Ligand code: GNR
């Protein structure tokens with residue numbers, strides 16, 4: 001199962017809007033498996049297809065402690081989000097080493113297809129609710145740093161561009177730094 005390269009901010013491809021998956025079929029299964037393998041390898045709790053430069057509405061998530069409860073959400077739609085919101089610390093595999101507070105709904109209800117094309121409804125709160133909202137933002141081309149002040153965002157941009165130049169020079173791959 002190949003590990004996929006994760007795009008790093010400020011790569012403009014992170015801002016592309018994903019298109020709905022037209023047909024959930026066998027052809028999609030290798031991508032799902034590769035995204036799960038990539039998420040586990042990177043020790044993330046979620047991964048959106050956008051982050052591996054596939055601009056389709058597909059996300060994988062696993063917020064379990066044992067890393068054995070994979071969720072696959074295809075064409076996800078948030079059908080309800082709590083009015084109650086809370087600020088929590090977020091990170092992103094596409095923004096390595098950066099953590100900051102983002103306000104999100106504390107609970108959401110999501111409708112999506114599973115990997116077999118079967119409709120599923122997920123009621124989420126806690127970390128799962130945060131993760132779902134973070135991943136759905138990716139599908140819309142939005143990265144969490146866009147919720148931060150322009151000053152913070154520009155500092156992050158400068159830091160990551162510098163790191164990526166150093167990585168390119170030393171021959172370290174994109175996965176070399178978290
Ligand atoms: O691994 C991840 N951890 C995380 C922590 C707090 C809020 C959101 C996340 S998602 C992130 C993986 C990722 O970048 N998914 O897009």
Ligand code: NI
Nearest residue numbers: 091092093094
């Ligand atoms: Ni992310």
